[in-house]
Amino acid sequence: MDKELVIEAKGVSKTYAEGEVKVHALHPVDLAIRRGEFTAVAGPSGSGKTTLLNIISGLDTPSGGRIKLAGREMSSMTQGELSDFRRDHIGFIFQAYNLIPVLTVGENIEYVLLLRGVSPGERSARVNRILDEVGLAGKRGRFPAQLSGGQQQRVAIARAMVSGPDIILADEPTANLDSATGSALMDMMRELNEGKGMTFLFSTHDRMIMEKSSRLVTLKDGRVESDSLKK
Amino acid sequence: MLIFRMALRNVFRNRRRSLLTGLMMAGGFVLFSATIGISEGTYGSLIDMFTRSRTGHAQVHAAGYLERPSLYKAIKDPDRAGRVLDGLPEVEAWAPRVYTPALAFAGSKTVGAQVMGIDPARERRAMRLEGQLAGGAFVEDVPSDGVVISARLASALSIKTGDEFSLIGQGADGSIANDNFRVAGVLSASGSAFEGPWCLMHIDKAREFMALGSRAHEIALVFTDYRKAREDAALVSAALGDPALDAQPWQVTEKEFYQAMLLDKKGGDITNYVIMLIVAVGVLNTILMAVLERTREYGVLKALGTRPADVFLLIMAEVFILALIASAAGALGALGLNHYLANHGIPLPNPISYGGVKFTVMQSAVTAETFSRPAWTVLLSALAVGIFPALKAARITPVKALSSR
Numbered sequence: 001m002d003k004e005l006v007i008e009a010k011g012v013s014k015t016y017a018e019g020e021v022k023v024h025a026l027h028p029v030d031l032a033i034r035r036g037e038f039t040a041v042a043g044p045s046g047s048g049k050t051t052l053l054n055i056i057s058g059l060d061t062p063s064g065g066r067i068k069l070a071g072r073e074m075s076s077m078t079q080g081e082l083s084d085f086r087r088d089h090i091g092f093i094f095q096a097y098n099l100i101p102v103l104t105v106g107e108n109i110e111y112v113l114l115l116r117g118v119s120p121g122e123r124s125a126r127v128n129r130i131l132d133e134v135g136l137a138g139k140r141g142r143f144p145a146q147l148s149g150g151q152q153q154r155v156a157i158a159r160a161m162v163s164g165p166d167i168i169l170a171d172e173p174t175a176n177l178d179s180a181t182g183s184a185l186m187d188m189m190r191e192l193n194e195g196k197g198m199t200f201l202f203s204t205h206d207r208m209i210m211e212k213s214s215r216l217v218t219l220k221d222g223r224v225e226s227d228s229l230k231k
Numbered sequence: 232m233l234i235f236r237m238a239l240r241n242v243f244r245n246r247r248r249s250l251l252t253g254l255m256m257a258g259g260f261v262l263f264s265a266t267i268g269i270s271e272g273t274y275g276s277l278i279d280m281f282t283r284s285r286t287g288h289a290q291v292h293a294a295g296y297l298e299r300p301s302l303y304k305a306i307k308d309p310d311r312a313g314r315v316l317d318g319l320p321e322v323e324a325w326a327p328r329v330y331t332p333a334l335a336f337a338g339s340k341t342v343g344a345q346v347m348g349i350d351p352a353r354e355r356r357a358m359r360l361e362g363q364l365a366g367g368a369f370v371e372d373v374p375s376d377g378v379v380i381s382a383r384l385a386s387a388l389s390i391k392t393g394d395e396f397s398l399i400g401q402g403a404d405g406s407i408a409n410d411n412f413r414v415a416g417v418l419s420a421s422g423s424a425f426e427g428p429w430c431l432m433h434i435d436k437a438r439e440f441m442a443l444g445s446r447a448h449e450i451a452l453v454f455t456d457y458r459k460a461r462e463d464a465a466l467v468s469a470a471l472g473d474p475a476l477d478a479q480p481w482q483v484t485e486k487e488f489y490q491a492m493l494l495d496k497k498g499g500d501i502t503n504y505v506i507m508l509i510v511a512v513g514v515l516n517t518i519l520m521a522v523l524e525r526t527r528e529y530g531v532l533k534a535l536g537t538r539p540a541d542v543f544l545l546i547m548a549e550v551f552i553l554a555l556i557a558s559a560a561g562a563l564g565a566l567g568l569n570h571y572l573a574n575h576g577i578p579l580p581n582p583i584s585y586g587g588v589k590f591t592v593m594q595s596a597v598t599a600e601t602f603s604r605p606a607w608t609v610l611l612s613a614l615a616v617g618i619f620p621a622l623k624a625a626r627i628t629p630v631k632a633l634s635s636r
Contacts, residue, residue, distance in 0.1 A: 059534055059630040080538065087536020094633070098531040102240035107233060114233055115536050159535075 005068070006167050006199050007033035007056055012065035014051050014222075025051045026222045028065060033167065033201055038193045040202045040213035048222040049203035050171055056201070057090050057169050058082040070166040087115050091160030093170035097152040099144040099159070105131070106140035109159045116163055130158040134188065150181035157189060167199040174206050186212045234541060238548035242556070245521070252517045253557040256609050259510035260561025261568055263503050263605035268569040268595030269577070270499050274492060275596045278457055281488060282481050283359050284424035287326075287451030289464040289480045291471065296448060297479060302331050302403055305446035306476060312450060315470050321463045323455045324357035326350055327447040329437045333400035333408070335430065337388035344384055344428045346398065348437020357453045360431070363423045367392035367416030374435040377415030381429035385417045392417055398430065402442030410440055422584035452478070507608050515616035518550060522620040529624045530632020539625035546624050550617035551610070558606045565602060569595045 014026040026048040033039055041049045054060035056067060058074055067074045070089045077085060091112075092098075099108050106127050113123040131137050134154040144152050153173060160168045170189075174182030190212055193200055202209055210216055218225045242249050282288050290297075291312060296304040306312060309327045316325045329348035334341055351370045354360050361369045370379050380390075390396055392414050400408040412432065418425050425431070438444065454463045460480035467478040482489040522529075529542055576592030583590040595601075 054630050057534070059633070083533065083536050083538055085536075086534065092534055094531070098527070098633070100237065100528060100531065102237055102244060103233070107236070111233060112535055 004034045005032055006035050006037075006070060007031065007201070008068040009052075009056065010066050012052070012055055012062045012067060014048070014055060014060070015063045024222055026055070026062075029219075029222075029224055031056075031217065031224070031227075033199060035166075035199055036193070036197045037215055038190060038200045038213050039215040039217060040204050040210050041217045041219060042204055042210050043219035043225070044205060046221075047219040049205075049219050051222075052219070053169050053171055053201065053203045057092065058086055087112070088163075089166045091163065091165040091168040093153070093156050093160050093168060093173045095172040095175045097144070097149070097156045097176070099152055099155055101144050103143075104140065105136060105142050105144070105147070105155050108144070108155055109162050112159055112163050118163075126162055130162045133161075133192070134158045148181075149177055150185065153177060153181075153185055154188070157185070157192075161192065161196075161198065165198075167201060170200060170202045172204055172206070173202065174204070174209060179208065182206065183208055183212075234545050235548050235552075238545055239552055241521075241525075241545075241549050242552050248517060248521070249553060252514055253553055253560065255510050255513050256554060256557035256613065257561035257564060259507050260558055260605040260609050261564040262506055263608060264561070264565030264601050265568050265572060265595065266499060266503055267604060268565075268572060268597055268601045269593055270496060271598060271601065272573065272576075272594040272596035274496070275457070276590055276594065277492070278481070280590060281424075281485070282457060283357075283453065284363065285358065285360070285451075286424075286481050286485050287357060288454045288457045288460045289452040289467065289478055290484050291450040291452065291467065291476055291478045292448065294475050294477045297477065297484065300330065300448070302401065302441060302443075302448075305329075305403075305443065305448050306450065307446055309447035309450060310445065312471055312473075312476065316450070316452065316467065319467065319470055321454050321456075321459070321466060322452055324353065324453045326353035326357045326451050327434060328449040328451060329434060329441060329443055329446070330448050331400050331408075331437075331441050333398040333430070335384060335388055335396055335398055335428070337390045337394065337396035340388050342384065342387040342428055344380075344398065344430050346400065346437060346440070347429060347431050348434040348441075349431055350434045357451060363418050363425065364416050365419040367414065369416055370431055370433055371415070372433075374433040374439075376410070376412050376436070378412045378430050378432040379416040379418060380414055380431070381418045381423065381425040381427060382420035383426065384428040384430060385414070387428060390414055398440070400441065402440075403444075403446075404442040406442055408440050408442065457481075504608070507612050510609075511612040511616045514550075514554075514613055515619065518546070518617055518620040519623075521549075522546065522624045525624075526627060526632045526635045529627045530629045530635070533627060533629040534633065542627070543621045543625040546621035547614060547617050550613050550621075554610045554613035557613075558609050561605065561609065562602050565605065566597075569597045569601060573597055 009029060009031040011028040011030065012026060013028045016023040016025055029052060041052060043049050055062045103111060109127045109130060110123050113126060131140055134157055136151060136154055174185060186209055189200060192198055215229050217227045293304040293306050313325060316322045327350055331346050333344050333346050335344040349370060351372050365382065371377055385391060388396055394414050395411055397409065397411050402408040454460060464478045464480040532542055572595035576594035578592050
């Protein structure tokens, strides 16, 4: 069964020092995510969900514990190795979309393929295909500022998916969107998850996401409060 | 390629800021270029004034004469050397000369004098000796007892045009040299290359006085391009092919003048580099501001897997593109300004007279250096100041950058 594990976090903790005071953002947490899961990590602000996602993605380092992602131990990696690891294994969707404003829609998506050394012809074909899948086929040459918030988040989803990562980490992906757009995007991601078997891990406090996810992990004060499979 | 496209678009992202920064760099370029142009032009004029007043662009002597001048260290066959020089296209004109110290007498006054024998026709082609006359006539083209003396010698002997005086010296054959001469003309007291107690006479008359035969102590050369004096002097040496002869450019024969000029130029360079430093600090400020504003973007790039080296390259490419555009604009501006300064110049409030030439305007001289040095300085200084912000961006921690506003 270990083969199916995409993420295996054991006793992962994070403590910040604020002057003399130590803030325990994350108490030792265990979490295992299997390939193809559509998991939401929920909890109120300050519960530690973003910290957990940051540590899982290698953007932040844990104070204790160990993390394996796609079978590789992350805690022993250097910053350069983590950078390459993120490039090769992780897709990101941010709350604020975080597209590169000087790159067109097509270029924003193409960028991650370029980092992975994909050939120009292959890049172009994959960008066209993914834009088609997220419903932005005619927007390839547009700049992010020319798109609505929902469209920008679709581009971010396309960018996260185009390289076929082992897992897509989405930090509050609908927080900046109206409920209808957010719901439509979640449906789209669910379809991609079911159709392509892509693994998603969300951090959220949006009830709609919690409802649409197949597994819900709730955090409270840096501890796992509950972990339930919905289907 | 995408990195350079990003860099290019980033340059035009905040147009007003890029425009101001670019203008600052272009302004520095224009100022630097105009200063070099004026400096080159002014020094070109000064070198021309100086070298054509007596020195020439180079001189041929018997080996060792420059270090220790002597009546006996003479060029044995100046005519043969002259024929070689006539065959060199780099040599525009040449003039043989002889020198000896002597005692000058007039009435009850005696003073030490420096005799210089010249070929008036050849000097006329090469130098501006005649223009330094304050009164009277120049040395005649045919040997005669008419000589031209410096103002200082005239004053020391209390003689004027038309007066007679005597010279006593030593002949190269060991005899006592003495003869009477008539003052044909007196050189100007100021702005003349002959400030000492000089006495200029026809070379044949001087040779006869010194019992020097057909020998010469010096051949002054004027090249077609004074800027190539060093190379051309070496060329002359090689063409003469005589180890007993030594051809040296004006930078060697007039070492003090050359060193003073270099020192002054270095002072000008320091001013230019201070200007560029001020520009560079402005550029640094702008890039730092841009990096600060885009912290989140760099965080995103790094989160996506961009290596720090590529983030560094992105910033450096931006700086390079901006500096390149500014340099191109600066070069255009500098071309216009230098063209104007080359044609009209900057009038001198107090014109300088030297060697029979009046220097009234400072004009620019446009050379490759007028553009290459500012271009390199702008590009390199921009890249140098770009390193710090680029390193700063490359070292950004993604998680911190992503949480920034």
